[in-house]
Amino acid sequence: MYTQSSLPLAQVGVPSTSSFSPEPEPGSIEDALLQLIQDHHHNSLKLRERTDRAKKDAIKKAARAAELMVEAVNGGVQESFVNEKRIELEIRALAATITRFTKQTDQWLTVTHSMNTAIKEIGDFENWMKIMEFDCKSITAAIHNIHQA
Template sequence: MYSPQLPLARTRVPYSSSSSETPNADPGGLEASLLQFIHHHHEASLGLREHTERAKKDAIRNAARVSDLLVDAVNGGVQEAFVNQKRIELEIRALAATIARFMKQTDHWLTATHAINTAIKEIGDFENWMKTMEFDCKSVSAAIHNIHQA
């Protein structure tokens, strides 16, 4: 069966000057050394913790700065693309207006040329009618002339 070990209690043994101890022994020297060692370890641990916290804060600050720089770099390209997109949209609108104006002008030209073609056809039809009438008049005149001579 397992029984947990209880921590040993720290007791201080009073110093007694007996002849069995060496005369150079420092009273409480071991305990004082241990306390000094623990105190030194605690201070070193606190210093290391503070150094770690400063390094952590510096790392977070630097990471935030790098993140901001990356966002600025990406946003700069995005912003430039957005400006170019707006410029292109304005050019497209201007081009669409120009195309609409040219389409109206082309429609007017088509209407004018169609009217000219119709007029030319009518002139051609009139000329053909005139030739037909002239031929008919000559035929009637020749018939009357033949009748008159006969």
């Protein structure tokens, strides 16, 4: 396209005689051609301006669309990242809780084992006491039989 400074100016190639003036006569073909060229040039400038505005507008809208798409994608990524961090914190908390419960369970097992041992010893003591009681009764009965005889 032509810019206003690079647009060729229409000049009529008319032999220089005394009957022709350098300015075209109003209503002549040259005047009509000059008017057409000027109109074309004016319309070209308007079209270029509209095209430039439309191009700038399209670029702005494309940039905005790209921003919105990036925000949409990043929003999901960011949400996933936040969820991942939250899950990692929960895993650490659960691991600490499991460790604490494992220690507590080991302590309970130790206490339970001690109680079982104590109960067995008590049961053994009761059995020993019953045996001793039976032995004492047997000895008492034997002494009593010897004493009566």
